[in-house]
Amino acid sequence: MNLSYIEMEVKMKNDEFKKENNQGKNYIDKFKGGFFSLLTQLVLLLCIFVSIAVSQANRPAGNFRANIEIPLIEDVEVKKISAMLEGRPAKFKTHGIDVARYQKNINWPLVKKAGVEFAFIKATEGIGLKDSFFDANWKNAKEAGIRRGAYHFYIAEKDPAIQAANFIFNTQVEENDLPPVLDVEVTRGMTPEVIRSGVQVWLNMVEEAYGKRPIIYTGYHFYRKYLEGHFTDYPLWIAHYKGYENAKLSREWLFWQHTDRGVLAGIPKEVDLNVFRGDIAELDALCVPTGKVKPAIDLAAN
Numbered sequence: 001m002n003l004s005y006i007e008m009e010v011k012m013k014n015d016e017f018k019k020e021n022n023q024g025k026n027y028i029d030k031f032k033g034g035f036f037s038l039l040t041q042l043v044l045l046l047c048i049f050v051s052i053a054v055s056q057a058n059r060p061a062g063n064f065r066a067n068i069e070i071p072l073i074e075d076v077e078v079k080k081i082s083a084m085l086e087g088r089p090a091k092f093k094t095h096g097i098d099v100a101r102y103q104k105n106i107n108w109p110l111v112k113k114a115g116v117e118f119a120f121i122k123a124t125e126g127i128g129l130k131d132s133f134f135d136a137n138w139k140n141a142k143e144a145g146i147r148r149g150a151y152h153f154y155i156a157e158k159d160p161a162i163q164a165a166n167f168i169f170n171t172q173v174e175e176n177d178l179p180p181v182l183d184v185e186v187t188r189g190m191t192p193e194v195i196r197s198g199v200q201v202w203l204n205m206v207e208e209a210y211g212k213r214p215i216i217y218t219g220y221h222f223y224r225k226y227l228e229g230h231f232t233d234y235p236l237w238i239a240h241y242k243g244y245e246n247a248k249l250s251r252e253w254l255f256w257q258h259t260d261r262g263v264l265a266g267i268p269k270e271v272d273l274n275v276f277r278g279d280i281a282e283l284d285a286l287c288v289p290t291g292k293v294k295p296a297i298d299l300a301a302n
Helices: 002-058 108-113 134-143 160-170 192-210 220-227 280-286
Strands: 094-099 118-125 147-153 181-183 215-219 236-239 255-262 271-276
Touching: 094 255, 108 134, 118 134, 118 160, 118 271, 134 147, 147 160, 160 192, 181 192, 192 220, 215 220, 215 255, 220 236
Parallel strands: 094 118, 118 147, 147 181, 181 215, 215 236, 236 255
Antiparallel strands: 094 271, 255 271
């Protein structure tokens, strides 16, 4: 009886030992499995990083387009617009841009190196808005040696005289600047007659202020519907993005905005690209001549 009891105790202890030993083996097996799984993942990640590094090393240098801002690269030779823009209008040699606050901070010396000869810069809009980047763009474009011109975005339902005053108050046109520009491209529910009447008021006031006939900017279809046959004595700047042949009108335009998705060194956002119908000498002839600047209206005195 006592021996049987001892045998039973020994058997129970032996069973417990075997059970604990098996649990230990299971823990070791789980550890090994987890360790090798982690090691496998690390090796895969290393392969991915090596693959990315190789692809980046083989990628041609220069700007690239993606859903990010385009980096400004100043330590490489800057290409001309003619080499950067697919579908460029090869018929024209005098290239320019137009910019506003949407283009953010512009590296104007780099833009000049890219082949830009002129730039129209947004100054004002409606009866009280001034573009927040205008002063910097206006100053820096001139310092970079780019011919500059200022434009006003016209709001058809707002008082045209107050809109003209807004532009005049905020814009100092100087010698060798391009003429002022009126950007008229939206109706805001106004009739063609009301639009044309207001545009004429703005044009008259600005020409009186600066002594230079303004340029009219508009879209191709807007011109055909609302402006064609009117304002024929004013230089025309037309926007149309479907090729030169499709941009022809009943009269000749002087400037053509041929894309609103240009990519250019020095500008971190897409930008409008334009051409001038003429050479550099003709562009200079369009600018305000030396000694012919007429002081802007002193609004404070009126």
